[in-house]
Amino acid sequence: MAARGSILAPLLRLASRDGRLAASARPSVAVSVAPGSRRRLHAVPPRRDKPGKYARTDSDVEIEHPQEDDLPSSQPVRGLPGQYVKPTLASFSLDGNVGLVTGGARGLGLVIGQGMVYSGADLALVDMNKEEAEKQCQQLVDAFVKENPGSKRIPKVTAHYADVSDQASVERCIAEVIDQHGKIDNLVTSAGFTENFEAINYPIDRVRKLWGVNVDGTYLFATAVARHLMERKTGGSIVMIGSMSGSIVNVPQPQAPYNASKAAVRHLAASLAVEWADAGIRVNCISPGYMLTALTRKILDENADLKQKWTSLIPQGKMGMPEDLMGPVTFLLSDASRYVTGADIRVDGGYTVT
Numbered sequence: 001m002a003a004r005g006s007i008l009a010p011l012l013r014l015a016s017r018d019g020r021l022a023a024s025a026r027p028s029v030a031v032s033v034a035p036g037s038r039r040r041l042h043a044v045p046p047r048r049d050k051p052g053k054y055a056r057t058d059s060d061v062e063i064e065h066p067q068e069d070d071l072p073s074s075q076p077v078r079g080l081p082g083q084y085v086k087p088t089l090a091s092f093s094l095d096g097n098v099g100l101v102t103g104g105a106r107g108l109g110l111v112i113g114q115g116m117v118y119s120g121a122d123l124a125l126v127d128m129n130k131e132e133a134e135k136q137c138q139q140l141v142d143a144f145v146k147e148n149p150g151s152k153r154i155p156k157v158t159a160h161y162a163d164v165s166d167q168a169s170v171e172r173c174i175a176e177v178i179d180q181h182g183k184i185d186n187l188v189t190s191a192g193f194t195e196n197f198e199a200i201n202y203p204i205d206r207v208r209k210l211w212g213v214n215v216d217g218t219y220l221f222a223t224a225v226a227r228h229l230m231e232r233k234t235g236g237s238i239v240m241i242g243s244m245s246g247s248i249v250n251v252p253q254p255q256a257p258y259n260a261s262k263a264a265v266r267h268l269a270a271s272l273a274v275e276w277a278d279a280g281i282r283v284n285c286i287s288p289g290y291m292l293t294a295l296t297r298k299i300l301d302e303n304a305d306l307k308q309k310w311t312s313l314i315p316q317g318k319m320g321m322p323e324d325l326m327g328p329v330t331f332l333l334s335d336a337s338r339y340v341t342g343a344d345i346r347v348d349g350g351y352t353v354t
């Protein structure tokens with residue numbers, strides 16, 4: 001008997017993209033195709049919703065990145081007692097390393113930096129808002145001492161100003177960090193932002209500013225740290241914070257320039273990984289999905305139905321927490337990943353695989 005293939009699977013995949021399969025849209029008959037026979041497409045039931053409705057951007061969703069004064073502060077993660085003194089594989093340790101995190105005063109960068117400190121590194125928090133970074137340095141050290149009472153080591157955590165999109169500012173910052181810490185071994189580029197405008201109405205000066213921070217800023221810090229590592233004739237590890245938006249198109253909020261910037265970050269990581277492999281410098285990308293930071297919380301408080309739409313598309317059914325990035329970033333910075341370079345690790349609750 002000839003083999004028969006079902007065409008039900010693609011239909012189910014399409015319908016589940018919005019997280020719901022309406023009973024009326026559920027096909028009652030499994031349609032089969034025998035090789036050589038015509039597809040019986042009349043068996044596909046009519047859809048009630050406008051086709052593609054949940055897979056489109058919506059120009060009514062317009063969110064401008066807030067002014068500095070409106071940006072909320074983040075809090076260090078609590079409740080990780082004894083983490084530093086608990087045993088784990090030695091290759092995961094960052095003991096003796098100096099790490100630098102851009103955009104480290106808030107959100108994902110701050111919590112990633114905390115993970116590095118709890119894994120043994122000293123840390124330079126770099127941000128355009130130096131005052132906020134200074135406040136967080138003290139909070140990070142206080143939290144470490146409180147939660148690791150058995151530890152003899154007190155991490156050195158410093159705050160530094162840089163506008164990542166400005167080369168002179170980046171070089172001044174790197175020199176200051178080396179002056180205070182003696183070296184840099186690891187870099188995490190987390191400075192970046194998003195905003196939502198439909199492309200035809202997105203002012204070009206804002207687009208250029210976004211690309212300047214997200215793309216130029218990543219490039220400038222990566223190349224400056226790589227030069228430092230090459231001068232020291234030592235290897236190192238760089239993690240670029242991209243986004244799942246570098247691989248998929250988010251809906252319903254329109255954000256074409258942001259998506260393009262994150263695709264650039266992902267491929268920059270792969271390209272530099274190849275260029276610097278023989279210098280022992282590994283470069284990888286982490287692509288987070290929707291994460292609950294102080295800023296996304298504020299945006300969702302003001303746009304309640306967005307959260308429901310976003311979570312309906314996430315297989316794990318919830319947004320990620322900033323601390324979900326601590327492990328993946330520490331893994332990529334440590335010797336545990338010494339044969340991993342040019343990779344993109346998606347930390348997105350499964351969003352991009354559906």
Ligand SMILES: NC(=O)c1ccc[n+]([C@@H]2O[C@H](COP(=O)([O-])OP(=O)(O)OC[C@H]3O[C@@H](n4cnc5c(N)ncnc54)[C@H](O)[C@@H]3O)[C@@H](O)[C@H]2O)c1
Pocket residue numbers: 102103104105106107108109126127128129162163164165189190191192193194213217241242243244287288289290291292293294295296
């Ligand atoms: N939050 C999410 O859901 C999410 C998801 C995927 C990717 N990301 C990416 O993660 C990174 C961090 O995002 P976040 O949510 O923590 O944002 P955030 O706004 O909470 O923190 C970003 C930090 O970067 C700093 N910054 C901005 N422009 C800068 C510049 N020119 N120079 C130096 N510092 C600058 C800000 O002052 C801020 O402290 C971004 O690249 C973002 O695109 C975030």
